[in-house]
Amino acid sequence: MTVNFTTDEKKLIKHAKKAIVKYNKMRHKKGSVDTLYSFLMSDSGKIHNGACFEPNIAQATICGERHAIASMVLDESYNAKIKYIVVADPVPEVQENSTPPCGTCRHIIWQFGTSKTSVICMQYIQRKNDWIFPKAEKYFIKDLYPYPYEPKEDLWK
Numbered sequence: 001m002t003v004n005f006t007t008d009e010k011k012l013i014k015h016a017k018k019a020i021v022k023y024n025k026m027r028h029k030k031g032s033v034d035t036l037y038s039f040l041m042s043d044s045g046k047i048h049n050g051a052c053f054e055p056n057i058a059q060a061t062i063c064g065e066r067h068a069i070a071s072m073v074l075d076e077s078y079n080a081k082i083k084y085i086v087v088a089d090p091v092p093e094v095q096e097n098s099t100p101p102c103g104t105c106r107h108i109i110w111q112f113g114t115s116k117t118s119v120i121c122m123q124y125i126q127r128k129n130d131w132i133f134p135k136a137e138k139y140f141i142k143d144l145y146p147y148p149y150e151p152k153e154d155l156w157k
């Protein structure tokens with residue numbers, strides 16, 4: 001399958017690959033392992049990074065996507081929008097399909113996205129002290145989350 005990435009999507013993918021190698025090298029040095037990362041470009045063109053947060057209470061885990069989105073909100077307010085978001089999952093060998101966002105993240109990407117927001121799911125594999133990026137697929141959030149839950153914000157007013 002040939003994927004047609006836009007110039008900005010290519011820029012975000014390039015950033016993601018570089019950051020994944022940088023973060024993984026740091027993690028390995030400190031006795032940790034690879035994780036799921038997420039990188040997004042907002043409507044201002046700014047890039048925000050995220051990684052899966054896994055404390056020792058399972059229900060406190062935060063997905064990489066939501067970490068990146070929370071970072072966008074911190075830097076750019078709740079009015080910022082996601083233009084493109086990368087989800088990069090470590091795999092032992094090439095998989096047929098890369099990991100897509102979980103249901104909660106699909107909703108949050110939809111909430112902070114637009115009808116054009118793309119979700120780029122990629123896989124990466126560790127090779128000795130380097131990482132390769134064999135595969136990526138591109139989706140649109142409107143296709144991954146076609147019937148969104150739309151809570152009424154004025155419910156309690």
Ligand SMILES: [Zn+2]
Pocket residue numbers: 063064065066101102103104105106
């Ligand atoms: Zn998630």
